[in-house]
Amino acid sequence: MNCANQNGEVSETRNPDGTLRLRNPNIENLKEDILYHLALSTVSHDLVKMFGDVKFVCMGGTAKRMEHLAQYLQSEINYELPIGTSLCDLTEKSHRFAMYKVGPILCVNHGMGVPSIGILLHEITKLMYHAKVKNPIFFRIGTCGGIGLKEGTVIVAKSVVDEMGNTFHTQKICGKVVQRPAKLDQQLVKELTSLRKSDDTFNVVEGVTMCADDFYEGQGRTDGAFCDHTEEDKVNYLNELVKRGVTNIEMEATAFAALTHYAGIKAALINVALVNRLNGDQVTTPKETLLEWQNHPQILVGRYIKKVLRSETLV
Numbered sequence: 001m002n003c004a005n006q007n008g009e010v011s012e013t014r015n016p017d018g019t020l021r022l023r024n025p026n027i028e029n030l031k032e033d034i035l036y037h038l039a040l041s042t043v044s045h046d047l048v049k050m051f052g053d054v055k056f057v058c059m060g061g062t063a064k065r066m067e068h069l070a071q072y073l074q075s076e077i078n079y080e081l082p083i084g085t086s087l088c089d090l091t092e093k094s095h096r097f098a099m100y101k102v103g104p105i106l107c108v109n110h111g112m113g114v115p116s117i118g119i120l121l122h123e124i125t126k127l128m129y130h131a132k133v134k135n136p137i138f139f140r141i142g143t144c145g146g147i148g149l150k151e152g153t154v155i156v157a158k159s160v161v162d163e164m165g166n167t168f169h170t171q172k173i174c175g176k177v178v179q180r181p182a183k184l185d186q187q188l189v190k191e192l193t194s195l196r197k198s199d200d201t202f203n204v205v206e207g208v209t210m211c212a213d214d215f216y217e218g219q220g221r222t223d224g225a226f227c228d229h230t231e232e233d234k235v236n237y238l239n240e241l242v243k244r245g246v247t248n249i250e251m252e253a254t255a256f257a258a259l260t261h262y263a264g265i266k267a268a269l270i271n272v273a274l275v276n277r278l279n280g281d282q283v284t285t286p287k288e289t290l291l292e293w294q295n296h297p298q299i300l301v302g303r304y305i306k307k308v309l310r311s312e313t314l315v
C-alpha cells in the first residue's frame, strides 16, 4: 500500500502522519525487536516514550564528538534536561555505540567505515519506526581529507561516489550484489550552505564526497603499513579525482546517502577537511586545532536545527 510522504507525495516509506514505514514486512511480525548494538528493545524499553519526540538524528564517527555535539546543541536550543538528570549515554550497555538525547535531537556515533555505519543505520531507522518518530532528518557530521581545499573548510555533499566513481552503495546480500542509489536531499544542501555567515572563520562549499573503504591505501595514501603503489600513482589518482569533481574523501558517504534515501529519510552529509591531500597524507595539525575545526560542521547544523525549531514554534 502506498501512502503520502512528508511532501504529501505517494510513498512506500511514510504513513500520512509522517511516521516511518519500513521496507521490511518481517519486523511487524516480531514479538520483540532487539536493537542489539544499541542495547534497546521493543519489550525492555518504551521506545515511543523515550524517543517519540525526536526530529533530528546527528551522527559522526566518535563517541566523544557526539557527546560534545549534544552539549553544544543543548546550549544552542536552550534545552533543559529534566530536573535531577544529566546527559548520559543511552546505549551504554551495548559497549558499542554511544547515543545522547537533548530534546528533539539524538546524537550517536557510528564508528569507522561503511559496515559500521550500515549497522547503525539499520538500527537507528528501526528505532525511528518503533518510536513513531515523524519525518526525522539525519545528518552525518564528519571529518575528511579535502582535495585542493583549505583545512577547516566544510563540505556539504551534493553527491557521493565510491572509489570507482559509482553513485551507488554496493552490498552483497545472500550471495548477490545489490546496488542502491546514493542520493542526498538537494534542498537541504542549499539550506545548509546558505547558513554560513560572512564573519565565520571557515568556508563552506558544496562538494562531491568520495567514500573509500580504507583510510590508507584505499585513499591512495603512501604512508600506511603497506604500500605497493608509487607517489606518482597517488598524484595521478588524486588529479583524476579532481577532474571528476571530487572535493573530499571519507569512509561512510555511500552507505549513509543510499540507506537514508532508501528509507525515505531526508539526510545531509557535512564534513570538515582535516588535511589537503594535494599537499600530503599525514594529518599534522595539532589536536587542539583539529578539535576546533570539528566544530565547524556542528555550527552549521546547529543553525539549521534552530531555524527549523523556531519556524515550528511560529506556526
Ligand SMILES: O=P(O)(O)O[C@@H]1C[C@H](O)[C@@H](CO)O1
Pocket (backbone or CB within 6 Å): 060, 061, 062, 111, 112, 113, 141, 142, 143, 144, 215, 250, 251, 252
Ligand atoms: O566521522 P569521522 O570523523 O569518523 O569520519 C571520517 C571517516 C572515517 O570514519 C574516519 C577516518 O579517520 O574519519
Ligand SMILES: O=c1cc[nH]c(=O)[nH]1
Pocket (backbone or CB within 6 Å): 143, 144, 145, 146, 215, 219, 249, 250, 251, 274, 275
Ligand atoms: O584524510 C582523511 C581524513 C579524515 N577521514 C578520512 O577518511 N580521510
